[in-house]
Amino acid sequence: MSSQHAFASETQRETTGKGRQLVAMKELDKVYGNGTVALSDVNMTINEGEFICFLGPSGCGKSTIFKLIAGLEERTRGDIEILGMSPKEARKQSDIAFVFQDHTLLPWCSVIDNVMLPLKLRGVPKQERLQEAERVLALVGLSDHRKSLPRHLSGGMKMRVSIARALASRPKLLLMDEPFGALDEITRQSLQDELLKIWQQDPSMTVLFVTHNTFEAVYLSTQIVAMTARPGRVSAVLNVDEPFPRDDSFRTSAAFSQWVRTVSEHMQH
Amino acid sequence: MSSQHAFASETQRETTGKGRQLVAMKELDKVYGNGTVALSDVNMTINEGEFICFLGPSGCGKSTIFKLIAGLEERTRGDIEILGMSPKEARKQSDIAFVFQDHTLLPWCSVIDNVMLPLKLRGVPKQERLQEAERVLALVGLSDHRKSLPRHLSGGMKMRVSIARALASRPKLLLMDEPFGALDEITRQSLQDELLKIWQQDPSMTVLFVTHNTFEAVYLSTQIVAMTARPGRVSAVLNVDEPFPRDDSFRTSAAFSQWVRTVSEHMQH
Amino acid sequence: GCGSSNGNNGNGSSEGNNTKEASTASTTESTNTGTEPAAEAKDPLDVKIVLNWFAKHEHGGLYAADMKGFYKDANLNVTIEPGGPSVSSIQLVASGKADFGIAHADQILQAKQEGIPLVAIATTFQISPQAIMFHKGQPIKSFEDLNGRSVFIQQGQAYWEYLKHTYNLTEAKELAYTGQHANFIKEEASASQSFVSGEPYALEAQGVEVETMLVADSGYKPYAAVIYTTEKFLKDHPQEAKDFVAATVKGWNYYKDNVDEVHAKLLEVNPNMKKEELEFGEVTQRDFVFGNDAAEHGVGYMTEERWSTLMKQLVEIGLLKEEIDVNTVFTTDYLPQS
Amino acid sequence: MKNNVQPSAAGHAYASSKSTTDSGKPVIAQRNSAFKGWGVKILPPLIAFVVFIGGWELIVKLLGTPAYIFPKPSDIVRAAAENFNNLMVSVWTTIVEAVLGFLLSIVLGIGGAILLASNRYIEKAIYPYAVILQTIPIVAIAPIIVIWFGAGTNAIVIISFLIGFFPMLSNTLIGLHSTDTNMLNLFTLYNASPLQTMWRLRIPAALPYIVAGLKISCTLAVVGAIVGEYVAGIGGGKGGLGYAITIAASQLQTAFLFAAGLSASVLGIGLFLIVNYLSSLLLSSWHESEMKK
Amino acid sequence: MKNNVQPSAAGHAYASSKSTTDSGKPVIAQRNSAFKGWGVKILPPLIAFVVFIGGWELIVKLLGTPAYIFPKPSDIVRAAAENFNNLMVSVWTTIVEAVLGFLLSIVLGIGGAILLASNRYIEKAIYPYAVILQTIPIVAIAPIIVIWFGAGTNAIVIISFLIGFFPMLSNTLIGLHSTDTNMLNLFTLYNASPLQTMWRLRIPAALPYIVAGLKISCTLAVVGAIVGEYVAGIGGGKGGLGYAITIAASQLQTAFLFAAGLSASVLGIGLFLIVNYLSSLLLSSWHESEMKK
Ligand SMILES: Nc1ncnc2c1ncn2[C@@H]1O[C@H](COP(=O)(O)OP(=O)(O)OP(=O)(O)O)[C@@H](O)[C@H]1O
Numbered sequence A, B: 001m002s003s004q005h006a007f008a009s010e011t012q013r014e015t016t017g018k019g020r021q022l023v024a025m026k027e028l029d030k031v032y033g034n035g036t037v038a039l040s041d042v043n044m045t046i047n048e049g050e051f052i053c054f055l056g057p058s059g060c061g062k063s064t065i066f067k068l069i070a071g072l073e074e075r076t077r078g079d080i081e082i083l084g085m086s087p088k089e090a091r092k093q094s095d096i097a098f099v100f101q102d103h104t105l106l107p108w109c110s111v112i113d114n115v116m117l118p119l120k121l122r123g124v125p126k127q128e129r130l131q132e133a134e135r136v137l138a139l140v141g142l143s144d145h146r147k148s149l150p151r152h153l154s155g156g157m158k159m160r161v162s163i164a165r166a167l168a169s170r171p172k173l174l175l176m177d178e179p180f181g182a183l184d185e186i187t188r189q190s191l192q193d194e195l196l197k198i199w200q201q202d203p204s205m206t207v208l209f210v211t212h213n214t215f216e217a218v219y220l221s222t223q224i225v226a227m228t229a230r231p232g233r234v235s236a237v238l239n240v241d242e243p244f245p246r247d248d249s250f251r252t253s254a255a256f257s258q259w260v261r262t263v264s265e266h267m268q269h
Numbered sequence C: 001g002c003g004s005s006n007g008n009n010g011n012g013s014s015e016g017n018n019t020k021e022a023s024t025a026s027t028t029e030s031t032n033t034g035t036e037p038a039a040e041a042k043d044p045l046d047v048k049i050v051l052n053w054f055a056k057h058e059h060g061g062l063y064a065a066d067m068k069g070f071y072k073d074a075n076l077n078v079t080i081e082p083g084g085p086s087v088s089s090i091q092l093v094a095s096g097k098a099d100f101g102i103a104h105a106d107q108i109l110q111a112k113q114e115g116i117p118l119v120a121i122a123t124t125f126q127i128s129p130q131a132i133m134f135h136k137g138q139p140i141k142s143f144e145d146l147n148g149r150s151v152f153i154q155q156g157q158a159y160w161e162y163l164k165h166t167y168n169l170t171e172a173k174e175l176a177y178t179g180q181h182a183n184f185i186k187e188e189a190s191a192s193q194s195f196v197s198g199e200p201y202a203l204e205a206q207g208v209e210v211e212t213m214l215v216a217d218s219g220y221k222p223y224a225a226v227i228y229t230t231e232k233f234l235k236d237h238p239q240e241a242k243d244f245v246a247a248t249v250k251g252w253n254y255y256k257d258n259v260d261e262v263h264a265k266l267l268e269v270n271p272n273m274k275k276e277e278l279e280f281g282e283v284t285q286r287d288f289v290f291g292n293d294a295a296e297h298g299v300g301y302m303t304e305e306r307w308s309t310l311m312k313q314l315v316e317i318g319l320l321k322e323e324i325d326v327n328t329v330f331t332t333d334y335l336p337q338s
Numbered sequence D, E: 001m002k003n004n005v006q007p008s009a010a011g012h013a014y015a016s017s018k019s020t021t022d023s024g025k026p027v028i029a030q031r032n033s034a035f036k037g038w039g040v041k042i043l044p045p046l047i048a049f050v051v052f053i054g055g056w057e058l059i060v061k062l063l064g065t066p067a068y069i070f071p072k073p074s075d076i077v078r079a080a081a082e083n084f085n086n087l088m089v090s091v092w093t094t095i096v097e098a099v100l101g102f103l104l105s106i107v108l109g110i111g112g113a114i115l116l117a118s119n120r121y122i123e124k125a126i127y128p129y130a131v132i133l134q135t136i137p138i139v140a141i142a143p144i145i146v147i148w149f150g151a152g153t154n155a156i157v158i159i160s161f162l163i164g165f166f167p168m169l170s171n172t173l174i175g176l177h178s179t180d181t182n183m184l185n186l187f188t189l190y191n192a193s194p195l196q197t198m199w200r201l202r203i204p205a206a207l208p209y210i211v212a213g214l215k216i217s218c219t220l221a222v223v224g225a226i227v228g229e230y231v232a233g234i235g236g237g238k239g240g241l242g243y244a245i246t247i248a249a250s251q252l253q254t255a256f257l258f259a260a261g262l263s264a265s266v267l268g269i270g271l272f273l274i275v276n277y278l279s280s281l282l283l284s285s286w287h288e289s290e291m292k293k
């Protein structure tokens, strides 16, 4: 979309050959107002261009990490930097999209208006906006419901609209918090493939993805971050060094099963 | 709980030896106010004591069927009867619980108050109510959060409170609309086992369960109902005639894999 | 104490000067121009008079003058603006939004005390029609008999303070007067404020018989429905003020002889009024307007003695903190010589 | 233990089997409820109206209360009919004043709330003065209003506005502050400008509160127009209902006074119904309270 | 095409590596914002107050507007100080009346709304009469109020109630009607009685609207008490602010009139602040609009 945002500037790669460092968290703690320690001593770096899946038990702080990265919550201790800036500053200069765990659709707007919202906020011309919205609605299979109001949709359909909205803005950093949890296997797989396609088309696009589905995590990611609860910590970071593009043959491969097993084991302790 | 509700009365079994017929749907259509045809010509009977999983693409009408059974929506055409009564009448005489797709927690009540709500509405004495609530909260692993408000919980935790609330009323008919969708694999499996245990303890308890997870469906159910979308129809009813109790050994058995494959195939077309 | 009286002194002295100038100016001019229809060629002056109520018989002279073109003849373009139950004409005139107003003499004195430079230039009523009414047959012979009764009275009226003070009405229960009479009617023993030319008619029309005691009989005799203006207006437009008063007086005299014609006009501006009530009022008020000193000196006439008495009475009951030179408050210089 | 439950009758074939029940039943039920809907809309108010008016007439008649203290409905109707033209002139005058005052309340109430909501420093600083504006007795400031805006319609409209303004402001402000945090997060994330957030999120989200404010404000505007005539006079214009009430009171025409008072009520109800209708249009797309009707 | 992205540096070991940045920074930020919080609370109203009063004093002085038309703050303070005892008696009288009227509004407003909301036939039938109650001019019915309830405090409280009642009723009713459908379904499912649904669901859910109603109603109760003193008050020593205002107006003591008028405002603001505080306690557990403060 716009060509000036921070994340896309210069393909300044690190010595290891990966994308430059995007997010750096150091000794990050998050304690909510009511005293709940959501995150404790989280240390992690995220490089540009990765597709990272976060796995972890319910309540371990996955959504919290996402909100910290998006600058929607304040850290309590430690440091979090995005391209050397605070998350809030970084957010202002960049194309971020966030699929929240709740659908967060505007109840008074039709499906297509909801999808066009980020574009409208950026001042994209009407024609272009409509075209883009139609494209992503087709992607999530809701072209026929463009005029419906959110409250006339099923749970899974609402979530798909929310996904479409995030994709419509062609973000450089895409945060997806359990986007496919409410979808059936078939819809889910086709969306996984669409998402991978979009991600692969842009080498500087980074996707952070929360899922409870180990298969999904393995299928999608370049890295898997395993977290533990009470308090939320990163227990392991696994590099899923399998080649892209991935397709059904990967899903049925032995390597895939092996990865799934490895990840599952990591999640047990 | 109470001993007079309709579902529990006399173990009047049908000739086939199963539980008596609980729900009967005939040529059931549901068209929403805005013209959306959610269900079309649904014919199905559900017997008492079953554990039935509903599988189907997003928007095919699973939640709609549940709402019709619970008497929360009116049918447009056809017939739906529960124990020979209309759903609304049946609801008045029975112990139903519904885990909605959204958590539907009262935002101004603490976790434990939310869980105790159905008991309070029934006039269960305070002591008993608290005891029961503690039991189910322990079941879903949220004993430590009894005093929290819903907005201080993570998505998965809210859903677990909602599940606890449904279980607290020890229902005879339990409708669960994607209850485990937001949970990690481990929590999910342990809750599956707890749920099966509860179900098995009461032969007249019927569970209707929506899931997108084929493994889950096979693991849990006595019957799987496969649905297709546009308009919502029942495309197949599979009897998963595997013995109970089921446990991890079933999950790794060949029969299990076979069932999963069968169900997946059914879902493809 | 001292703060506000300082302020008053300051205001008072400066305004005293103004008045002197104004009155000298006007007297000189009045000698120059003998009769009212002044030399024209000038554009008519726009002036506005604010009434103390919706148009009724107590404003008959004004409307007659307007209707018959007496103002126009005097090269004045007069707007008559009705008031309302809580409209303060004094503030409107003081602010210059209106040029003339109608108020009672005691209000003018109180305004003076507050430093408002008003000057009364003519009175409508020689004797105020203000009265206390009560149900017929009640043993009320004098104002003292109001003790122990409910009295519906508009709050803050000077005459009531005078009655209370003079007749020691500590046992009278003051209730808000809202222009309604239902509560008065309901309570046989109660009394209510009234204009003899107004309320009794409406009550008798409904079959409620009442008797009245004129407040003036207590010795408290303010001029009522006084026409006043500001010192500034008198200074800037002495001739116009004179012309206005003259035309108004002429209007009153016309009204006396052409009651129906004027009432038609009043009903036009105050359509909800009843013709019969206007007629009753007109008959009743005649004596108050044309009698007494007016019989000899013409409509609008006022005397220093009456003003002085009133001022002293107000000082006595504490509504005025100190004596005021009544000559700064009223003048008859603008009345037509008769 | 339920380890042997083996359902079998309901097999694959089941899904396509059809039975032949009378499918007309639900349709009848619907027709019934449509009739009920009409009944709900018209019948109860009608019954209430008859009971109310009838009861009033009867009780007053039985008690023998004279008309000049508490008139019967029939007296009121007669009085209204006799002075119909005058009454209509008054009603019309008051309508114009009340509607103008109401419109001012809407514009300045919502506008003010938006201003206050857009900056909490401004809000903390200015909000108390809105409360002052509401609570300062109108009689106290009426002369100043007349001096500043001119007597008659102008002053009356301003007074009508002053009375209807605060409910509009207060409700809108509360509405603007109750935007869902998640949605605010969404807008923050997309770097929406404060203006965009206000316009596309906070105002639509506040609509139910704004509508609640409108419903209160429209009736208060009528009250304000009548009070306005009391304290600011009618100026050069025609008298409205405040005038009619004053004159009727002074003439002890209690029946006509009630006719004028009830006309004010009818006017209020009329405005209220219009607001109600518009609000259901506005909110129909999303708000629970309007959905159920 | 991104088929060869092979991250490796961030391995398993990474998760436990620690760096040593100054962790005090965010704490300082917090302390800062606490200071800011104080500033937000006190400073802007203070500045606004100074600007408002100062500006008023200055402008009126510069324009030379005489005190009898538009008094300066200093005139008002002086007038208030001179009659301080009288003023306090008036304020106290009005406080009692307004608070009683307000309490009546709350009880009957909320109670009435609950009644109306519990049955839509009743609602359709009775609601119009609530609008009548609000819009019928007080002057028109003041005599009847006096006849029924007695002049003085009783009538004044009733009038204060009449004016504050409708906002309470209307807002509460709208609130009771905006309960989330899913939650209503939940209660239906558990066969909750209408009473239970009302008490445990609809009323708590309506709280934000009820509080919005309270905020409007408390200021209107003050207005109502003053209007009540006008039309149904008892004069003499124990008169309230309405009485004080009438006297001041008829004696043309504009500065004292303003003192009394502003006392009414301060009273209104006081009630408003109390309601505000209580509402934040009530809502703190769940409502967005109170959460952000
Ligand atoms: N707004 C909040 N206020 C207080 N505590 C919160 C808040 N949001 C989350 N928490 C707490 O922080 C912890 C982490 O929550 P978070 O939402 O990040 O979990 P999660 O990993 O996303 O879980 P899930 O998979 O269930 O969504 C939880 O214990 C939760 O109770």
Ligand SMILES: Nc1ncnc2c1ncn2[C@@H]1O[C@H](COP(=O)(O)OP(=O)(O)OP(=O)(O)O)[C@@H](O)[C@H]1O
Pocket (backbone or CB within 6 Å): A151, A152, A153, A154, A155, A156, A157, A182, B032, B033, B034, B036, B037, B038, B056, B057, B058, B059, B060, B061, B062, B063, B064, B065, B101, B232
């Ligand atoms: N209240 C409603 N008004 C109008 N249409 C509705 C409403 N609720 C659901 N629908 C429509 O009915 C159809 C079925 O919805 P339903 O919620 O039953 O689907 P579902 O099978 O539960 O889907 P999901 O798995 O996504 O939850 C969908 O097309 C949806 O758009």
Ligand SMILES: [Mg+2]
Pocket (backbone or CB within 6 Å): A062, A063, A064, A101, A177, B154, B155, B156
């Ligand atoms: Mg989460």
Ligand SMILES: [Mg+2]
Pocket (backbone or CB within 6 Å): A154, A155, A156, B062, B063, B064, B101, B177
């Ligand atoms: Mg669903």
